[in-house]
Amino acid sequence: MNWANKFEVFWNSICQENFQQLILKGLFNTLLIAVMGLIIGIIVGTLLAICKVAPKYKLGIRILDKLATAYIAIFRGTPIVVQLLLAYYVLLPALGIKGVDPLVVGIIVFGLNSAAYVAEIMRGGLNSVDPGQMEAGRALGLSYKTTMIKIVIPQAIKNILPTLGNEFITLIKETSVVSFITVVDLYTAFNTIGTNTYSVVVPYIVMALIYIVLIVIITVLVKLMEKGLAKSDRSN
Amino acid sequence: MIEVINLVKEFDNLNVLNGVDLTIKDGEKIAIIGPSGCGKSTFLRCLNCLEDPTSGQIIVDGVDIADMNVDINIQRQKIGMVFQQFNLFNNKTILENITLAPVLLKKATKEEATKKAYELLEAIGLKDKADVYPSTLSGGQKQRVAIVRALAMEPKVLLFDEPTSALDPEMVKEVLDLIKEVANKNITMIIVTHEMGFAKEVADTVCFMDQGKIIEKGTPTEVFDHPKNARLVSFLSKVL
Numbered sequence: 001m002n003w004a005n006k007f008e009v010f011w012n013s014i015c016q017e018n019f020q021q022l023i024l025k026g027l028f029n030t031l032l033i034a035v036m037g038l039i040i041g042i043i044v045g046t047l048l049a050i051c052k053v054a055p056k057y058k059l060g061i062r063i064l065d066k067l068a069t070a071y072i073a074i075f076r077g078t079p080i081v082v083q084l085l086l087a088y089y090v091l092l093p094a095l096g097i098k099g100v101d102p103l104v105v106g107i108i109v110f111g112l113n114s115a116a117y118v119a120e121i122m123r124g125g126l127n128s129v130d131p132g133q134m135e136a137g138r139a140l141g142l143s144y145k146t147t148m149i150k151i152v153i154p155q156a157i158k159n160i161l162p163t164l165g166n167e168f169i170t171l172i173k174e175t176s177v178v179s180f181i182t183v184v185d186l187y188t189a190f191n192t193i194g195t196n197t198y199s200v201v202v203p204y205i206v207m208a209l210i211y212i213v214l215i216v217i218i219t220v221l222v223k224l225m226e227k228g229l230a231k232s233d234r235s236n
Numbered sequence: 237m238i239e240v241i242n243l244v245k246e247f248d249n250l251n252v253l254n255g256v257d258l259t260i261k262d263g264e265k266i267a268i269i270g271p272s273g274c275g276k277s278t279f280l281r282c283l284n285c286l287e288d289p290t291s292g293q294i295i296v297d298g299v300d301i302a303d304m305n306v307d308i309n310i311q312r313q314k315i316g317m318v319f320q321q322f323n324l325f326n327n328k329t330i331l332e333n334i335t336l337a338p339v340l341l342k343k344a345t346k347e348e349a350t351k352k353a354y355e356l357l358e359a360i361g362l363k364d365k366a367d368v369y370p371s372t373l374s375g376g377q378k379q380r381v382a383i384v385r386a387l388a389m390e391p392k393v394l395l396f397d398e399p400t401s402a403l404d405p406e407m408v409k410e411v412l413d414l415i416k417e418v419a420n421k422n423i424t425m426i427i428v429t430h431e432m433g434f435a436k437e438v439a440d441t442v443c444f445m446d447q448g449k450i451i452e453k454g455t456p457t458e459v460f461d462h463p464k465n466a467r468l469v470s471f472l473s474k475v476l
């Protein structure tokens with residue numbers, strides 16, 4: 001069987017079985033997990049990073065700092081597949097929670113996992129902002145929290161945007177393991193087509209191409225965003 | 237009135253302030269001079285608790301702001317600060333730099349704060365810069381905006397930490413002129429400076445600091461023309 005034939009079999013299978021629905025669903029889930037995961041990751045990761053950079057006068061902050069360090073160590077120290085399996089097949093049953101959409105579990109686990117990585121990125125970003133910015137805010141009478149939110153975090157995010165873009169790309173690639181907890185993603189979709197046509201060669205190649213196209217598009221978008229920011233701010 | 241009583245500041249094991257006493261009257265203009273590293277910045281930063289004093293009291297209108305139980309954010313609204321490195325908010329336009337704190341701290345509505353910011357910018361000839369970001373301004377322009385930003389909070393006290401040290405020489409005058417103008421208002425001013433001519437002109441009282449203490453204090457004439465302390469004499473011989 002030559003390549004043209006193989007592709008024809010693949011294409012016919014899609015048309016006959018309406019597999020495009022499955023592919024779109026897989027693509028949608030992949031993107032949803034990556035986008036939602038990154039949003040959760042940025043929010044939780046920023047909170048973790050603040051626990052680490054906040055001045056350690058108060059006992060409460062010192063405890064939060066230790067907890068943040070433990071959190072980061074745990075999530076970075078175990079593979080994401082293990083975290084997914086534990087969450088879905090061990091933690092949820094142990095807590096007696098039933099009927100949760102595995103997609104939601106995937107989003108939360110990817111979000112919490114990403115938070116550990118974003119925390120380290122964000123910590124670097126926060127430290128890269130001139131301490132004079134915080135001092136100026138405090139000297140005007142603004143609180144630590146207000147100055148953080150209005151002045152320091154926006155500048156930190158701008159500094160780490162390229163790195164966050166990379167984190168997003170990593171997330172997209174890693175989502176391919178959510179099929180372990182029965183979520184339909186790109187892998188599930190193309191694997192089903194492969195089973196249906198008794199050959200995974202074309203489906204897997206097409207799947208790889210879709211990932212590459214996705215990632216090229218995101219890389220370009222991140223670059224454009226960086227340029228836009230550089231124009232609007234020109235800081236130093 | 238500000239009363240500083242036996243102010244001590246240590247960093248780890250380094251004694252930077254060794255018991256500073258100073259009484260500052262309302263509206264008084266004080267210049268602080270002294271060799272580099274003698275603790276001038278640390279003293280100034282203690283006055284708004286950017287550094288927490290190790291011991292001693294700083295009584296501002298009856299409230300000891302060195303007391304950790306005082307709400308320092310409220311006290312700081314009365315005490316503005318101008319930094320050597322300007323520290324304008326990089327992610328905010330010039331207008332936002334000026335209006336941010338008054339609006340967030342509910343000292344003015346957004347409209348009031350904006351109107352006032354334009355007036356202040358007009359007065360320093362930078363009205364056309366309202367919507368640009370700080371990085372497009374020259375050092376002198378940045379520092380004048382920083383002064384105006386502090387003024388927008390209508391502070392009773394203004395602290396200046398070597399406000400012209402980071403400037404190119406040709407920009408020093410525009411900033412000093414603005415500070416002199418501000419000095420005509422009834423604001424208490426404490427200025428750390430190495431511009432002796434300026435200190436002489438603007439200050440009611442000049443304090444000479446050395447090794448973490450104020451070791452001589454008097455009118456500009458007393459301090460500059462009739463110095464008593466040997467270390468002050470030697471310092472002046474180097475800088476004048």
Ligand SMILES: Nc1ncnc2c1ncn2[C@@H]1O[C@H](COP(=O)(O)OP(=O)(O)O)[C@@H](O)[C@H]1O
Binds near residue numbers: 247274279
């Ligand atoms: N945050 C700090 N940590 C440790 N040492 C400091 C800190 N800030 C200032 N110092 C030290 O305190 C001394 C006085 O500094 P400073 O008040 O900046 O002097 P000045 O402004 O008179 O030049 C210097 O020896 C300086 O190294």
Ligand SMILES: [Mg+2]
Binds near residue numbers: 276
């Ligand atoms: Mg200094």
